[in-house]
Amino acid sequence: MVRRAWFVWGNQRMYNAQTTTVSETRRRLFRDEGTSLRTEPSPEAFPCLDFFAGSGLVTEGLKDCFSVVWANDICPKKADVFCANHDATRFHLGPVEDVRGAALPRAVLSWGSFPCQDLSLAGAMSGFSGSRSSLFRQWLRVMDELPEQPPIAVAENVIGLISAMRGQYYRELHAALADRGYSVGAVVLDAIHWLPQSRKRVFVIAVDRSVRTDDFDAGAPVWCHPEPLVRAAEGLENRIWWGLPEPLRSAADIESVIDFSLPCFDRERLDRLLDLIPPAHREKMMDEASRGRRVFPGYKRTRRGKQTLELRFDGVAGCLRTPEGGSSRQYVVIVEDGKPRARLLSLREVAALMGAREDYKIPGSYNDGYRAMGDAVAVPVTRFLASELLFPLARRIREKQRKAS
């Protein structure tokens, strides 16, 4: 049963989140809860732990609502990116296996974007028996060791988490969180709502069961609960269908992130690349170009033993990936005045497709940077989740603690 107060409000709030700032959203939240408008809370108000923090895009997306007081990753190159953009004193380089929860600061939110390679359709798919995706167990182990369990926990991963093995991996994660006293619900969010990139990710949001969540519970699956998730979550205990306002799809086209002045491949390399485009795609590309579309992103793929370059015609980049994910880097063919040219997406373009701000620093080589961005969580997606759900929940938790003390 859909709870009217939330859902009607949710439907009325269909908006293009790209043009709505977090503070606007938050101001509305203050009003909606009957609280008079007041100064924005200090970012210090809600401490957060960022596990598997990589290049820091989760920290970036959370920062208007949560202050990351501790972050960890094993990769020195990603650590360089994190530390170039965030408080380096909070970052701890090393394997999560070596982290002892008792030494960590108190936090309201524990975020774990655990490695996806074993759940990725492009990878080997060894699931939770794989050495990387099974690291979510380390995240849980560290949380068990904390002096105080964070009242909110979020695990993020690829769609394979809910679709592989008919949802078995999701059910294991759900049960592990429910056993720790949380109400648990997942949502699937696609970066395409905010950015010209198709990038669906699963966010498993767990909230201490003592916290009132009825007004955030849609009571039944809504737009952010696709069929595989509904199937995976069928019959689970302590389940919640988080109700989130449905954002309109972003109107931004990939053209908006493309730097048309960058150098492209030389004639020989261009011809080799164009030869890989299937004839039907080539024809469509020239047809679309004659009607004004200038940018066609694509990945090289092997089809029946033959390498091809398959293009997209919808103004959206394909999901950025890491080489470990089993896929390659993304190309763009640019057609102007009937003449095609081509190159790889630049690092700045890749960062823009992830929603990183223009001055987000990406030290290191092209490949390092591409890997760091391809592995990350798109900034506006985290920001949306933080402002629409995690922040109001954190505020409620603080109120509850204040009343109790």
Ligand SMILES: C[S@@+](CC[C@H](N)C(=O)[O-])C[C@H]1O[C@@H](n2cnc3c(N)ncnc32)[C@H](O)[C@@H]1O
């Ligand atoms: C999906 S990515 C997380 C991306 C990050 N949240 C972001 O937005 O940039 C998973 C991360 O887990 C890290 N990782 C893999 N094995 C690890 C381990 N044993 N201990 C800590 N971090 C690990 C990887 O380096 C990678 O950055």
